[in-house]
Amino acid sequence: MSLFWIVIRRLAEIEAMATSKKVITKEEWEKKLNDVKIRKEDMNKLVMNFLVTEGYVDAAEKFRMESGTEPDIDLATITDRMAVKKAVQCGNVEDAIEKVNDLNPEILDTNPQLFFHLQQQRLIELIRHGKVEEALEFAQEELAPRGEENQSFLEELERTVSLLAFEDVSNCPVGELLDISQRLKTASEVNAAILTSQSHEKDPKLPSLLKMLIWAQNQLDEKAAYPHINDLSTATLEDPAI
Amino acid sequence: MPASASISASSSHHRASPDLLVRLGSTDPEVKLRALREVKNQIIGNRTKKLSFLKLGAVPAVAAALDAAQSELLVQSAAALGSFACGFDAGVRAVLDAGAFPNLISLLSYPDEKVVDAGARSLRMIYQSKLAPKYDFLQVENMEFLLSLLSSENETVTGLGASIIIHSCQTDIEQNALCHAGVLKKLINLLEGSLSQRDASLESLATIMKDNPEAASKFVSESGRALSSVIDLTKDRYPRTRMLACRCLIVMRNTSPCHLQDIGIKTKLVYLLLELLDDPGQVGEEASFVFSSLIAQKEDLQKLAFKANALDKLHNQLLNYSSHPRRFQGILLVLADLCSNLESCRSRFLSLKALKLVADALTNDNADVRAAACICLRSVSRSIKDLSAGHFTNEVIVIPLVRLLHDPCTSVQVAALGAIGNIVVDFTTHKSTFVKCGGLKLLVQLSKSMDPTMRLKALWALKNLTFLADNTCKEGILSELTTPLLSSLICDPEASVQVQALALVRNLVDGCINSVEYAFAENDIILDAIGRQLQSASKAEIGIQGMYVLSNIASGNEFHKDAVHQVGL
Known part of the structure; x- marks a missing residue:
């Protein structure tokens, strides 16, 4: 600083x-x-803020013991949040959704965009694993009604479903949806929503400094x-x- | 993974199934718990699923689990019920009909913190709907309960307390009761709390102080820091908090102008809200309504907003948000407020070519938008200069406006009448457009409405249409309106309608000597009606308009003068 x-x-x-x-x-x-x-305390707070926001729970715990800096959030909630994030990163989206709902059922009920992106990620995972029929059924049952509610969701849905039209998905115009970066994007969106629901800022202060x-x-x-x-x-x- | 991994049995995206209903009613707690979780996970975020489970009758089955003893069952049941109630009125009704409300309340005194949290969250969802039962603050034990909620360590529980206040506090008796019980103090403490507590507190404070000067001054005197905390929160990093803080201050200011006197805070509020309008989400939407409450009927604030280039900004917003009904409505209403007094605002409005956008909004699918467009037109068309220039009497505006006279929605009809009332004033050459497209016929029809406001506004417009009209136009109006109808409107049960009917006659008989004859059509029934009204006038305005009519008639020939004598005043 x-x-x-x-x-x-x-x-x-x-x-x-x-x-x-x-x-x-x-x-x-x-x-x-x-x-x-x-002040050393200010530097420590900055570090703690980074560890907590990014979800390094073990490091935060150690740092708390070594430096005596108190985190501004219950460390136990970080473990839950990280479990959700990790589930999305590994492609277990359904599991992630259930975990978010256990953590706080309001998050997905009041955040249609995030809910859509998670469902979209589920669809992407089905397509990735070649479950064509299931993917189509899922798109129809779960995602199409969201598309009716929101024009931009509809466009994103169309883009995602078009993955099914290509033989070689790794080499098609919408191929980036299958990229690992798409999972990371969804994961960080969930992470931010959980942090906001816990009245915590969604970005650490250090990078902006x-x-x-x-x-x-x-x-x-x-x-x-x-x-x-x-x-x-x-x-x-x-x-x-x- | 190979494609043969195919459809997994555990995939939960199948339709709401009757089998699930059976499992919800299972006596095996394990089965029941899984079923509850499944319902919850299927309906969260998914309106379609909520509806299909509702139709299947799942809500009573889920609510029945609130009788259970295991914490986990209670948590899942409460969470599912809360999701049914989230932003979905049919769901709220089903949850209430299932008798879940008292059970959810009793969860709040449960020893397990998770159960308390789930119960409070569900109740808060219910209290966000208009359908929630009204909370009676005047009962001592209810007030104590509310105070205990607001003092809780649990954020969700304090949030519930705030939601109850926002939902149920309506009368000044209730506002005062909350003040006397010490609720203000609790809410002021929450201003220092977490993000959600601050927001909840700001909203509750605005509810308690609205139109209640006693509550507002109690808030200011409660603690030296109370007011400055709210002012600080207008600089908060979260836009929603800033918006709620602004709203709280504006409510205070509108309630008792003695607080927040200095010009600094006024200017600050104007700039803050203009900035908040840029928020693409709900905050920006709400900000327009908050802004409207700041400047409505306050010329000084309208001037400040004008200086801050509000019109240019709002014009841009009109361009960008025409497909967002609520936001569009809000922007139109702010424009209406801005143009209601100041000619400078109206001329800026016209030079930005915003009129075309507002004219387009007259045919919007959303009734609130159509009404707001009419209100905006009424404000803008108060400009004598622009009326004379005929800016409003072209087909682009008049035709859709006349169509709105038979809009299915009463508030749109009334708003359209308001705009028409201004637009038809004065300028003979332009009146034909209005009459040609059937406007006159519709006005006459509405002057027979059962709704007194509608009659009033319709007559108002007819009166303005008659103002300085030529004889052909006047004849057209009277033959459409008919002498018997006009005389019965002079004797309308509503005094305000009588005034407008008399003023209409006054405009009718104004001008050349031929015009005076209108008062004598069909055996003088109009003149008789006027005579009767003048003798029993219940309102000064009736007398004034009646006298104008008589003096206009008396300006005619000897016969006319005699007739006035015979009215016997």
């Missing part, structure tokens, strides 16, 4: 100065960084040469290119 503010502050300082690019050496930069004090860091660096690049962070995973300061 601190890096972001430093960069912003630098940005303001430099903007006030002349138009020529100023060069800041690594030593100067590090000195400035050292001047900024960040990193996005802000990149944005701020880009802004600063126009004004100055300074030690850049290019590799976010190591956060190494690289010598300014002159």
Whole structure:
């Protein structure tokens, strides 16, 4: 978090100065960084928020014991949420739906889009396993009525059913529906809905902070040469290119 | 996996089956539990399935499981009943008819937290429907129960308490009872709670303070932080919370303008709501109605909204949301409010070419949209300048508008009459379009309606149609309306209708000497009726309009003057 503010502050300082690019050496930069004090608790909260939102329950538990940071949600609910997410990721959509309904029956009852996407994923799994008849029956019985309720669902349904028309599904215009990324997309949609139902934010804070860091660096690049962070995973300061 | 893995027996996407009904009634708790889960998992999110299970008679069978002793059976039964009741009135009715309500209530005092949660969730679903039984706050034990719900640790249970208030608190007696019992304090505490508790609290607070200045000032004085907490929530990160906070503040402001006086908060509310209108979902939809409640009949706020470019934004929304009935209705109503007083708004409206969009909305499939389009037209057509320019008397507007006079929905008819009343004013050359497409005939028909509002509005329009009309037009009107009908409308049981009938005669006999003769058709029955009304006038306005009629008549020849003398006033 601190890096972001430093960069912003630098940005303001430099903007006030002349138009020529100023060069800041690594030593100067590090000195400035050292001047900024960040509370350890804030950093810990940020980490805990990430672990909880992304569902790393064991890590969150360990981190809680080591750092004394209390999670803002009951850790037991994470296990349930992860079980749902994992079921979708493995293609056990029916199982996932039952688990969501056990967790909170309101989620799918009040979220038609999510419900449709889960049913669509079920259809995709049937098609993937070559269960043509069952897939058709399922599309007719379960999905067609949703299509009648909503035009955009109908279009998505048509797209999905068209998978059946191709011999080689891996090489057809709608083939990406069979891709693993489709499962991940559905899984993250369920994950977000469960988090929202638990009054929890659906995205962790850390990634948006990193996005802000990149944005701020880009802004600063126009004004100055300074030690850049290019590799976010190591956060190494690289010598300014002159 | 090979294709031969074929149809699995466990797939649960078959139709609602009678066999399931048998298993629901099983004495084996294992079988029963599985059956309950199956029903629940089939109906959640699936309206079609809810309906087919309903027809099969599954609801009483599911409700019967509430007598069970095992927690798991209770949880599954309550969850299934809640899903039947979720957003589905037929389901709510079936659940209530099955006698499940008292059993669900008793689940709330169960020791197992999961059972309590499931029961509260189901009841909350029921209370979101109009069909839910009204909760009697005036009974002491009911109030205590409500307070216990609001004090619960369980979020679903506090949510239920709020839903009960939102559903059942209607009169100021009930509002005051809730205030005196300390409900405001509980709700203020919930403003600091979780997302769902904050939303529930904001909605309940708005319900309790609506049109009740006593409740509003009690809320402000309850705690120094109460009002500022709500103001803070207008900056919340969740759009729904922001919208509900705005609504709560607007309810307060409309109830007792003494709170929230400063211009800052007014401007803030205008900008907040304009931003919320962009939300593509339900929040954006509701925001238009909230916005309307902010600016309706408040010229200062209409000015602020105009300055904030509200008209341009709403015009864009009209273009984008014509296929979303409720949102479309909301936008039209906001436009109607904006154009109700300010000429600047009306001229911006016309320069954006929004009129065409509103004219199209007159033929929308949805009755609420059609009515809203009429209300919007009425506001816009208050502009004398644009009326004179004949902007509203073209076929694109007049023909659909006249058609709405026999709309199956009364509220649409009334709204259409309101718009027509303005549009037919004054401008002789344009009146023919209206008469040609059958508008006059329909107005006369509606002036015989059993519904007094309809008669009133129809006469209003006829009166305006007669205003400064030429003789051909006047003759047309009178021959359609007939002298006996006009004289009976002068003696209508409703005073407001009498006023309009007299004003119509006043316009009829205004102008050249020939016009005065209309009052003497068929043995002077109109003049006689006027005389009778003037002698027994129950309202000043009747006297005023009657006197105008007489003075118009007296401006005629000697014979006419004598006739006025003989009215005997």
